[in-house]
Amino acid sequence: MNIQLNQLIPIPLKEKILQGSSDIWNNNVVISKGDYLKIVAPSGTGKTTLTHILWKLRTDYTGEVQYDGCNINGINAQVMASFRQQKLSVIFQDLRLFGHLTAIENIELSRIKSATPGVGAHEVLEMAETLGVSHILNQKANTCSYGEQQRVAIIRSLVQPFEILVMDEPFSHLDENNTLKAAGLIEKVCKQNNAGFVLMDLDEDSYFEYTHSLKL
Amino acid sequence: MKQLLSKIIQSGIGKSRKLAAMLGLGLAVLFILMAVQIHADFYELLYGKKSKTDSADFLVINKTISNRTTDKTASFFTEADIADVKAQPFVLKLGTLSAANFESSVSSFSNALPFRSDLFFESVPDEFLDVKPSDWHWKEGQLDLPIIIPSFFLDLYNSGMALSMENMPQLSAETVMNIPLRITIGGNGKVEDWAGHVVAQSDRINSILVPESFMKFANEKYGYEKKTAPARIVIKVKDPSDPKLTEYLEHKGWKTNTEKTRFSHIRKIVNGVVAVTGGIGLVLLLFGLLVFSLFLQLTITSCKNDIALLQTLGISPKQLKGFLIKQFLPSQILLLISGLIIVSVLQVILKQILTGYDMHINSFVSVNTIIAATLIGVVLWFVNKSTINKYIES
Structure with a gap:
């Protein structure tokens, strides 16, 4: 699949965008299945806004976002759900876990939401082991630390089938060691799925071999 | 999946709210099923084979002789009278009694x-x-x-x-x-x-x-x-207690065996009681449905954020609707079946009581009661589906 952005400008940021320059806003960008795309965005430039627009959580923009050539505003909820189950996955900056579900339940919900789970149940345990969260799997999400929740959110995004993974500051609460482990896991699963990703973060980094890097 | 969704949605359902909504709906369902069953029992008593006597369908009618009747021919039924009686919807057959000359x-x-x-x-x-x-x-x-x-x-x-x-x-x-x-x-x-x-x-x-x-x-x-013209006629009627028959005879000033038609007054009262019970049941059902619909809306609203997050994470509207219907409808159907069972038990008790008075009704609930229960089931399904659709789509 691919995601195409055509002359995208979020209305609340319009004036600021038109005054400055961006590789994304008010430009034409195509994100394809195999891309490892890094978007570097200082604070306030609209990382979360872009994530929400890509995910069709907000529509207050001019321009167009297309999934496989279709304007996402014309895609109904049922079809959008099938994109979110089969082709797209996400790690939100604010994580969006169900606080009253356990960590493993949050992950399972994502794994089994489609008829064809991305990974088997044992692989979930391996991922948890890799990221060092095995001990909190049966703990309610809202009782875990933010760092633990972030790792649970990363695992949740990897257990479903996907072709493009959208990440909004996915390592913001992880130390260097855990970040490297998480990046390694993400790369491994992307390779298994022949998938790509869009990673939005504040600074440049070398966690992945990015195919290209853009400035927001 | 079902278990996880259930865990998410259940947290938004207040148990006391659910109990109150179920109680209201249950009472309404019980009332309406009872009204339909009473109606069926009443008709069974009126028209059932066991309750019917052979002579109950025949009435001999004559004109009233008053002090002002001086001419014998005034008591005769003319051809127009006979044609008029025959034309009445409650008359199945008419014969005349021929008097000797x-x-x-x-x-x-x-x-x-x-x-x-x-x-x-x-x-x-x-x-x-x-x-x-x-x-x-x-x-x-x-x-x-x-x-x-x-x-x-x-x-x-x-x-x-x-x-x-x-x-x-x-x-x-x-x-x-x-x-x-x-x-x-x-x-x-x-x-x-x-x-x-x-x-x-x-x-x-x-x-x-x-x-x-x-x-x-x-x-x-x-x-x-x-x-000579006949002074008495005999008619075969479907129901001697039909209020229309007694009204017709009163209107014409004719007489018949009042014992047989006396039941029409009782029937009017019972019809009234049945109509009022049915009416109350219907109003209660409407209120019950309203309460349940509000309960559904409240539950969905209280889970609004969770439902939104589920959709954000890719749970499809179809999956959510199917889950929510399965979450609410079975308990209502169970309620409906319970109502039907209660009415069935009451029917058996009523039969035993009435048998003591030589009145016979069926031991089982009527087909109409089962049809009514089915219709209520369909209405419940529709209310659930439309409420859930409305909220999930929005």
Whole structure:
């Protein structure tokens, strides 16, 4: 699949965008299945806004976002759900876990939401082991630390089938060691799925071999 | 998946709220099913085979004789009257009672039981008779005349006449049928004796009857007028307690066996009670549905954020709707089945009570009650589906 952005400008940021320059806003960008795309965005430039627009959580923009050539505003909820189950996955900056579900339940919900789970149940345990969260799997999400929740959110995004993974500051609460482990896991699963990703973060980094890097 | 969704959604359902909504809906369902069942039982009592007596469908009608009635012909039914009665929707069949145009008397052939009395005869088409004795026929040349008397005649004689007179014995029905009777018929310048005997007693028609063929023959032979209109008619009706029938008779100023039509007043009351119960049930059902719909809306609203997050994470509207329907509908269907079971138990109890009063109803709930329950089920499904659709789409 691919995601195409055509002359995208979020209305609340319009004036600021038109005054400055961006590789994304008010430009034409195509994100394809195999891309490892890094978007570097200082604070306030609209990382979360872009994530929400890509995910069709907000529509207050001019321009167009297309999934496989279709304007996402014309895609109904049922079809959008099938994109979110089969082709797209996400790690939100604010994580969006169900606080009253356990960590493993949050992950399972994502794994089994489609008829064809991305990974088997044992692989979930391996991922948890890799990221060092095995001990909190049966703990309610809202009782875990933010760092633990972030790792649970990363695992949740990897257990479903996907072709493009959208990440909004996915390592913001992880130390260097855990970040490297998480990046390694993400790369491994992307390779298994022949998938790509869009990673939005504040600074440049070398966690992945990015195919290209853009400035927001 | 179902378990996880259930864990997410259940947190938004208040148990006391759910209990109150279920209670309201349950009462409404129970009321409406009871109303339908009462209605069915009432009709079973009215029209059921076990409850119906053979003579209940036949009514003999005559015009009211008042002090102002001076002319005998005023009591006759004209052809227009008869046509009007026939046209009524509650009349299945109509026959006329033909009166005799001659004088007659009855006396004994034997001195052992001396009696003599003036008499009159009427005849009615055989299909309106409640008794059909094998010797109930007459053809010209036959000297023996079969007669049917009303049952109460013999009761009157045995309990009144025989007890008050010293030399009159009480008679059994068999004895009466074995007594040869001298029937003297006179008119048109002729007086002749006939040998008659009682062949049966009728509970339905209060008259002394001879076969139609004899009446026709005798009226022609002895009658002072060749043709007269009937003074009484007999009708077969589907339901003698039909209020329309009593209203019609009252309107015309005609009389019939009030015992048979008296039930119409009771029926009006029962109809009223059933209608009021049904009405209350219907109003309750509407309120119940409203309460349940509000409960659903409240539950969905209280889970609004969780539902939104589920959709954000890719749970499809179809999955959510299917889950929510399965979350709410089964408990309502269970409620409906419970209502049906309660009505069934009440029906069995009611049957036992009514059997003590010689009233018979079915042991099982009526088909209409089951249809009503099914319809309520469909309405519940529709309310659930439309409420959930509305909220999930939005």
